[in-house]
Amino acid sequence: MTERPDLEFTAAQMHAMVDAVAGRCIDHIVNLPPQPILGDVGAEDFCRRMREDAPEQGSPLEPLLDQLFRDYVPRSFTTPGPGYLAYIPGGGVFPAALADFIADATNRYTGIWQAAPALVQLEANALDWLRDWMGFPPTSRGLFTTGGSMATFNAILCARERHLGPDLRPGVLYTSDQAHHSVLKAAKLAGIMPDRVRAIPCDDAYRLPVAGLGDAIARDRAAGLVPFCVVSTAGTTNTGAVDPLAAIADLTASEGLWHHVDGAYGAFFQLCDDTKPILRGLSRADSLTLDPHKGMFLPYGTGALLVRDGAALRAAHEATAGYLPAMPHPEEFYDPSQHGPDLSRGFPGLRVWLTVKMYGAAVFRAAVAEKRALALEAFRRVAALPGIVIDAPPDLSLFAFHVTWPGATLSDEDVATRALMDRTTRRGRIMVSGAAARGRYLGRVCVLNFRTHTAEIDALLEDMGAALADIREESAAGLESQGESREAAR
Ligand SMILES: Cc1ncc(COP(=O)(O)O)c(C=O)c1O
Incomplete structure (x- = not known):
């Protein structure tokens, strides 16, 4: 007699599995703020090691959830996190899940x-x-x-x-x-x-x-x-x-x-x-x-x-098609x-x-209006940072800018602006990303994650301000040493 495989679970098993999954997801969500905004995404070797044949025998759910939540989910941009101001955010509201x-x-x-x-x-x-x-x-x-x-x-x-x-x-x-x-x-x-x-x-x-x-x-x-x-x-x-x-x-x-x-x-x-x-x-x-x-x-x-x-x-x-019912x-x-x-x-x-x-x-109207207000606030404060030039003020909730200082070339500015985005992100709380447009590299901030509030705008300003101060110091030192080497060459 051929085997009669049973893919159904009992009610008790389903309750246990749903509780396990819900527990992990809710823990994940309530712990989003302290998670690093940028996970370890330099994961080529890790991904190579992940390749495997389809298992012949099934596994219980718990160890699979362990692996997912411990090893795989964190190796990503923390897109649902409140500090995600990169690309175009969104967040992921719970009712949709x-x-x-x-x-x-x-x-x-x-x-x-x-x-x-x-x-x-x-x-x-x-x-x-x-x-x-x-x-x-x-x-x-x-x-x-x-x-x-x-x-x-x-x-x-x-x-x-x-x-x-x-x-x-x-x-x-x-x-x-x-x-x-x-x-x-x-x-x-x-x-x-x-x-x-x-x-x-x-x-x-x-x-x-x-x-x-x-x-x-x-x-x-x-x-x-x-x-x-x-x-x-x-x-x-x-x-x-x-x-x-x-x-x-x-x-x-x-x-x-x-x-x-x-x-x-x-x-x-x-x-x-x-x-x-x-x-x-x-x-x-x-x-x-x-x-x-x-x-x-x-x-x-x-x-x-x-x-x-x-x-x-x-x-x-x-x-x-002939096999489909006609729409009344x-x-x-x-x-x-x-x-x-x-x-x-x-x-x-x-x-x-x-x-x-x-x-x-x-609630949607209020949330979208809040994102716009936060973006305007972020724009005003970023625009006031020394050495920031605004290229595009926010029409909606996204603005773009670059870094400059006396004597900087376009290529210096591009390098410094890219460094500003990278270093702000590497501080771990806020993720920002840039874009090339009209011949230059632009830094950008986009506020559209429903979890982003005033605290994240404050964190953006602290982290970007600190990263900018370092970059300006290094740039000035770089220019000085270039000047020194030009002097020495004379
Ligand atoms: C202006 C604009 N159009 C289209 C898209 C593509 O949308 P999706 O990624 O949902 O396919 C994006 C994605 O960021 C976008 O910003």
Whole structure:
């Protein structure tokens, strides 16, 4: 007789395992502040030693959890920690982890409406909330994706289908040289090759210049090409710049082009009275990338797309098969697989739904406003440090700067600015990162982790101030010794 393997656990075993996992996770979260902000990520040899064949026999959970929490989790950037001011933070709110657990444990099929209509309606509600917050009309439809990159990919598909039909090659897409690299990647995935993507050089404020955009469109039309889409950015990754969204919306309307806004970093600042005017024009876009795993503080793995004309999103993805049930009211009810490339998938909407239901929208508005206020405070104090030159003040909650001193060359400044980011981070409490933009290396601070509060801004200033003092002393000594060696050579 063949063996009858039993993959089920008893109720008692499941309770014990859930308690063990919950205990580890909660310990991890409550102990985030003292954890080093940058784990030991120089781990090549360690990773080589980790390679192993699939085990023939299973192991108990506890030793696996020991390994995970002792050896693997700490070898990473502490992205959920309050001192994480690098790249674009988010944090990872707890209700979303609960939602993932529920979604995985109940394992219902939410790819098609008929298989779980009430659960799919929760996802549709969550998308409608995003739509309302962003000021998009009721005709809009949306899609939860794994992140901003996939949202932008689906937006470019819609634009392509709407404007180019089957003949893709003449189509040209416009963006700025400060756009996230996912735009180029998304265009390529959608069949728009890099030689048909125009990265217009940004202006002095790192924004997409409307005049330059108009000129590029005119040049391409004159050359017989087919301009079809502009991707602007509501908060660039390098400097946090918000492109002139309203002026770009005017231009795309008059040129008959699709306007996609990449709001992966900045769109949730639309929730706050202070920052909404900065994003003027965002709600006129044809489509919008959102990243709830940034501005809504969800764990990684949740992006979202809104498309103003929901029919365009449906047209890009509609497909069926003889084995699938027919959708009874496609106009009224949302069907995820008819609005995106996935059929089988997880249940991303539950994370957003449960999180918003548990906190309420007011908490998000307050948290986003707090991040903005903290960024302004950090900006004022960093700008006052000796030898700091601000390159980009915060449009939203990110600002960029470099280090200088009398006699410093651009290359000296780049080295010193990079050292400032590295040394601040190596002090262990605050992680910051830099970026190359417009020919120089910029330091940057981005406040968007929900756990970041005033104490972390104080720590940033202490650690960056101390690192800067060391660098300035060393630079001055370096210049002095260069002067001495020049003297000696005479
Ligand atoms: C402005 C911007 N757009 C797009 C992305 C890509 O988003 P994701 O990493 O969620 O795919 C990022 C990521 O940081 C971003 O900052």
